[in-house]
Amino acid sequence: DAKTTQPPSMDCAEGRAANLPCNHSTISGNEYVYWYRQIHSQGPQYIIHGLKNNETNEMASLIITEDRKSSTLILPHATLRDTAVYYCIVRVANHGNKLVFGAGTILRVKS
Amino acid sequence: DSGVTQTPKHLITATGQRVTLRCSPRSGDLSVYWYQQSLDQGLQFLIQYYNGEERAKGNILERFSAQQFPDLHSELNLSSLELGDSALYFCASSVEGGEQFFGPGTRLTVL
Numbered sequence: 001d002a003k004t005t006q007p008p009s010m011d012c013a014e015g016r017a018a019n020l021p022c023n024h025s026t027i028s029g030n031e032y033v034y035w036y037r038q039i040h041s042q043g044p045q046y047i048i049h050g051l052k053n054n055e056t057n058e059m060a061s062l063i064i065t066e067d068r069k070s071s072t073l074i075l076p077h078a079t080l081r082d083t084a085v086y087y088c089i090v091r092v093a094n095h096g097n098k099l100v101f102g103a104g105t106i107l108r109v110k111s
Numbered sequence: 112d113s114g115v116t117q118t119p120k121h122l123i124t125a126t127g128q129r130v131t132l133r134c135s136p137r138s139g140d141l142s143v144y145w146y147q148q149s150l151d152q153g154l155q156f157l158i159q160y161y162n163g164e165e166r167a168k169g170n171i172l173e174r175f176s177a178q179q180f181p182d183l184h185s186e187l188n189l190s191s192l193e194l195g196d197s198a199l200y201f202c203a204s205s206v207e208g209g210e211q212f213f214g215p216g217t218r219l220t221v222l
Contacts, residue, residue, distance in 0.1 A: 041216070046211065099146075101154035
């Protein structure tokens, strides 16, 4: 699985959009970008994933650059409950393999 | 609530002892994964089972073993416990190749 690079921490004001970047310059053509988050020692929670098109669900949007070397997770209206560690993971989908977690980005949403 | 259950929530034991952690996957999920999260190592994959068979192994110590039963629940057995085994242990489940849904974890403290 390709390696990802994320900033160690970010702050965001409550109600504003939180934009979390991820670099994955060695991503292969069949690898997807996955995002998970972990709220204070709870089990990681799946957020979204995508291959090359932008994706949106009820939790977030995922923007992947055309060359697929980087992506941005967008939480459109961050709340205090979105304070968590966010993990960007690259892996081959439809392949029951493990998730490789890096250090992630600590997002602090402040009122 | 992810639908994955883990018991017990907390476990305190002594060095040299043996413990068993239990995981019940979401209904319909055939894959079960075990992860360890310690302060210095982050989230690390231990082992995966699919429909009762071992599918993949990570950096799982020889003192650790796991199995998945016909009803698809899984158990992680940790023996000859050391202080360094103190960690959060998460179980996740998925359909074949799908997103992984994590349980709330078991916090193991070895004294």
